[in-house]
Amino acid sequence: MTAPTGTPAPGPAAWPRPAPIRTARLALRASEARDRAAFVDLFSSPDVGTHTGGARPREELERAMPEVPGQRPGCFVVDLDGTMIGLVTLDPRTTDRPAPGATELGYLFLPHAWGRGYAAEACAAALDWFATTHPDEPVLLTTQAANTRALRLAEKLGFTEVERFEAYGTEQWLGVR
Numbered sequence: 001m002t003a004p005t006g007t008p009a010p011g012p013a014a015w016p017r018p019a020p021i022r023t024a025r026l027a028l029r030a031s032e033a034r035d036r037a038a039f040v041d042l043f044s045s046p047d048v049g050t051h052t053g054g055a056r057p058r059e060e061l062e063r064a065m066p067e068v069p070g071q072r073p074g075c076f077v078v079d080l081d082g083t084m085i086g087l088v089t090l091d092p093r094t095t096d097r098p099a100p101g102a103t104e105l106g107y108l109f110l111p112h113a114w115g116r117g118y119a120a121e122a123c124a125a126a127l128d129w130f131a132t133t134h135p136d137e138p139v140l141l142t143t144q145a146a147n148t149r150a151l152r153l154a155e156k157l158g159f160t161e162v163e164r165f166e167a168y169g170t171e172q173w174l175g176v177r
Contacts, residue, residue: 031070038084053168085113145171
């Protein structure tokens with residue numbers, strides 16, 4: 001299997017080079033130095049932290065965040081009109097349950113971007129790219145069972161519930177596509 005540039009794919013979710021993935025309104029692209037402040041805002045947001053096990057202290061992130069965060073295979077900045085509004089990730093699953101070797105879809109958006117369909121658009125584009133470059137490989141999605149908006153998105157994206165489990169002090173939902 002090769003990445004879009006013709007070079008061997010570095011792992012389960014190879015970076016889409018050289019061009020970003022484009023949708024009707026968004027671009028999914030590699031992180032750049034100009035995205036650093038949005039990364040800090042994203043990971044320090046109490047609203048985002050409600051769904052991820054807690055926000056991190058802004059001061060800690062300011063000190064620890066690299067100049068260009070998110071530079072790794074499978075991490076896509078979601079760009080709206082030249083500005084980062086969120087992230088979509090495709091990462092190798094670290095446990096063997098329920099699908100050994102599966103890739104996990106993750107996404108986080110800044111609160112001002114919620115409720116506008118950006119997550120659905122960006123995740124669908126990333127999943128389409130992944131299905132083209134890694135056919136027949138399962139993709140997993142985990143979210144809090146109480147997050148009804150995330151559950152609706154999972155269903156819209158074609159995920160089917162596999163199991164529920166406890167993590168971060170709350171019930172989690174795990175689906176496969």
